[in-house]
Amino acid sequence: xxxxxxxxxxxxxxxxxxxxxxxxxxxxxxxxxxxxxxxxxxxxxxxxxxxxxxxxxxxxxxxxxxxxxxxxxxxxxxxxxxxxxxxxxxxxxxxxxxxxxxxxxxxxxxxxxxxxxxxxxxxxxxxxxxxxxxxxxxxxxxxxxxxxxxxxxxxxxxxxxxxxxxxxxxxxxxxxxxxxxxxxxxxxxxxxxxxxxxxxxxxxxxxxxxxxxxxxxxxxxxxxxxxxxxxxxxxxxxxxxxxxxxxxxxxxxxxxxxxxxxxxxx
Amino acid sequence: xxxxxxxxxxxxxxxxxxxxxxxxxxxxxxxxxxxxxxxxxxxxxxxxxxxxxxxxxxxxxxxxxxxxxxxxxxxxxxxxxxxxxxxxxxxxxxxxxxxxxxxxxxxxxxxxxxxxxxxxxxxxxxxxxxxxxxxxxxxxxxxxxxxxxxxxxxxxxxxxxxxxxxxxxxxxxxxxxxxxxxxxxxxxxxxxxxxxxxxxxxxxxxxxxxxxxxxxxxxxxxxxxxxxxxxxxxxxxxxxxxxxxxxxxxxxxxxxxxxxxxxxxxxxxxxxxxxxxxxxxxxxxxxxxxxxxxxxxxxxxxxxxxxxxxxxxxxxxxxxxxxxxxxxxxxxxxxxxxxxxxxxxxxxx
Numbered sequence: 001x002x003x004x005x006x007x008x009x010x011x012x013x014x015x016x017x018x019x020x021x022x023x024x025x026x027x028x029x030x031x032x033x034x035x036x037x038x039x040x041x042x043x044x045x046x047x048x049x050x051x052x053x054x055x056x057x058x059x060x061x062x063x064x065x066x067x068x069x070x071x072x073x074x075x076x077x078x079x080x081x082x083x084x085x086x087x088x089x090x091x092x093x094x095x096x097x098x099x100x101x102x103x104x105x106x107x108x109x110x111x112x113x114x115x116x117x118x119x120x121x122x123x124x125x126x127x128x129x130x131x132x133x134x135x136x137x138x139x140x141x142x143x144x145x146x147x148x149x150x151x152x153x154x155x156x157x158x159x160x161x162x163x164x165x166x167x168x169x170x171x172x173x174x175x176x177x178x179x180x181x182x183x184x185x186x187x188x189x190x191x192x193x194x195x196x197x198x199x200x201x202x203x204x205x206x207x208x209x210x211x212x213x214x215x216x217x218x219x220x221x222x223x224x225x226x227x228x229x230x231x232x233x234x235x236x237x238x239x240x241x242x243x244x245x246x247x248x249x250x251x252x253x254x255x256x257x258x259x260x261x262x263x264x265x266x
Numbered sequence: 267x268x269x270x271x272x273x274x275x276x277x278x279x280x281x282x283x284x285x286x287x288x289x290x291x292x293x294x295x296x297x298x299x300x301x302x303x304x305x306x307x308x309x310x311x312x313x314x315x316x317x318x319x320x321x322x323x324x325x326x327x328x329x330x331x332x333x334x335x336x337x338x339x340x341x342x343x344x345x346x347x348x349x350x351x352x353x354x355x356x357x358x359x360x361x362x363x364x365x366x367x368x369x370x371x372x373x374x375x376x377x378x379x380x381x382x383x384x385x386x387x388x389x390x391x392x393x394x395x396x397x398x399x400x401x402x403x404x405x406x407x408x409x410x411x412x413x414x415x416x417x418x419x420x421x422x423x424x425x426x427x428x429x430x431x432x433x434x435x436x437x438x439x440x441x442x443x444x445x446x447x448x449x450x451x452x453x454x455x456x457x458x459x460x461x462x463x464x465x466x467x468x469x470x471x472x473x474x475x476x477x478x479x480x481x482x483x484x485x486x487x488x489x490x491x492x493x494x495x496x497x498x499x500x501x502x503x504x505x506x507x508x509x510x511x512x513x514x515x516x517x518x519x520x521x522x523x524x525x526x527x528x529x530x531x532x533x534x535x536x537x538x539x540x541x542x543x544x545x546x547x548x549x550x551x552x553x554x555x556x557x558x559x560x561x562x563x564x565x566x567x568x569x570x571x572x573x574x575x576x577x578x579x580x581x582x583x584x585x586x587x588x589x590x591x592x593x594x595x596x597x598x599x600x601x602x603x604x605x606x607x608x609x610x611x612x613x614x615x
Contacts, residue, residue: 047505050509051508052505052508052509071508071511071512071513072511073511074509074511075509075510075511076511078509079509080506080509082505082506082509085502085506086501086502086503086506088501088502088556090551090555090556091498091501091556091557092278092555094278095278095498095557096502098278099498099499099502099510100510102495102496102499102510102511102512103510103511105495108492110277110279110495110559111277111495112277113277115277116277116278155510
């Protein structure tokens with residue numbers, strides 16, 4: 001039984017085919033990382049899974065065709081953390097996290113004490129309870145990302161889509177945010193599909209990587225199978241050194257082309 | 267309101283404190299509006315006059331028959347109409363701002379005012395005296411057509427983005443204003459009447475206008491108040507709102523429709539009263555927070571209070587003549603808002 005099952009998904013944006021015939025499975029509790037160069041279609045895949053763009057092909061999430069679910073039913077199953085979330089600067093963190101409760105509040109209803117409790121507990125799990133009354137505009141990048149994650153947690157969806165969750169963060173904040181996501185997965189009830197830029201980090205946190213290029217899957221498997229010098233050179237056009245370390249896992253180190261050439265000569 | 271006293275489980279929203287403050291300000295404004303005028307009736311006397319109509323209280327009215335007639339037939343309808351129009355313009359403004367995520371959006375943005383202006387100008391310029399009664403209806407029709415055309419153009423041009431809707435609204439408004447100016451210049455004999463209407467006026471003949479306004483405005487407010495929570499969700503953008511389970515286009519259409527219906531009625535009855543729809547919601551945001559579950563109900567209460575007080579000034583500053591109320595809202599509203607902007611912490615992006 002798969003949490004996410006894509007069969008031959010294609011997406012066209014403004015007449016341009018951005019994702020082609022992509023098939024992809026994500027098992028329950030698994031963390032699958034989408035990697036690939038800019039424009040490979042990672043974000044579009046996530047948006048398609050979230051039901052935000054039209055697609056061809058079959059896509060089932062928790063055994064149900066996403067296109068046949070209502071918006072609210074999708075939001076109860078899938079939480080999306082966008083790459084560049086819109087941050088209303090004057091909204092308080094608690095009010096922002098409360099937006100995550102939207103799919104659980106009836107149309108004419110308003111959020112109740114239980115919803116606020118869920119939000120406070122989401123903030124607590126991210127060590128962000130003290131931020132509740134702060135304005136979003138006053139937060140640092142790392143604090144802001146925790147607020148966005150808290151909103152996704154408050155949504156209580158069993159599938160979380162993370163689109164470049166750490167792009168704007170320094171290495172410490174990046175590590176903290178990803179450790180938080182990994183910790184949330186602890187009990188195995190949370191499935192994560194993420195698009196990630198940093199290949200080393202992607203390999204450290206994801207159980208499985210899928211390399212996209214030009215909207216197609218070009219490789220997939222355990223991080224060690226996908227993060228190879230040859231694949232990265234072919235699809236990113238980058239010279240890298242892949243270092244395998246028992247503690248660090250696989251590290252992808254960029255090489256300056258000139259240095260590499262000298263090395264070969266020497 | 268006092269944040270520190272809110273319990274951990276308290277739900278962010280309209281606090282009792284702000285609800286009471288809003289109600290007190292509105293009541294105070296209404297009483298001032300009732301009392302002030304060419305004949306000074308006195309606040310205490312008016313309170314007793316109103317209470318004398320409540321059974322079983324045993325309060326007797328201190329007003330004589332003439333004063334009672336002035337109060338019930340002239341002053342009260344005008345003050346109540348002012349409160350309704352102000353409340354409607356402010357809450358419709360808040361609705362437009364929420365839908366477009368644009369603090370400058372107001373009831374006049376989508377061609378509503380320009381359409382209403384054209385409709386009213388056509389009636390004033392071309393209809394004979396017996397058909398002048400059609401003016402509110404023509405303004406209403408013009409406002410509705412203006413918004414409908416703007417919405418249709420915006421939808422066909424740019425899909426569902428807010429920018430394309432705003433551009434379409436500006437385009438439609440420019441066109442309708444051009445036509446309106448043309449008609450106005452061709453009919454110089456009625457130009458003064460057109461101007462008087464454009465500058466805004468609260469004219470009443472007994473309770474007739476209030477009776478016309480109440481059902482439409484009540485329907486509009488019901489929709490606007492119910493959607494406060496969803497307008498808060500729209501603050502994170504169409505796509506994120508959709509990913510949170512909101513049918514963005516349906517919410518947008520409902521709120522736009524309700525705000526436009528209310529605006530059209532207000533404009534039809536009182537002419538073009540600028541500025542209320544922008545400054546009242548903003549003043550509320552500066553002091554009470556940005557959630558539409560707070561801004562919307564407070565806009566209704568404080569928008570009503572604001573226009574009642576503006577009308578008091580319009581009636582008294584150049585007494586016995588009257589200033590157009592639109593002039594007062596801008597002349598006194600703009601400095602007040604500037605002051606509020608200065609004294610409240612400014613918020614960076």
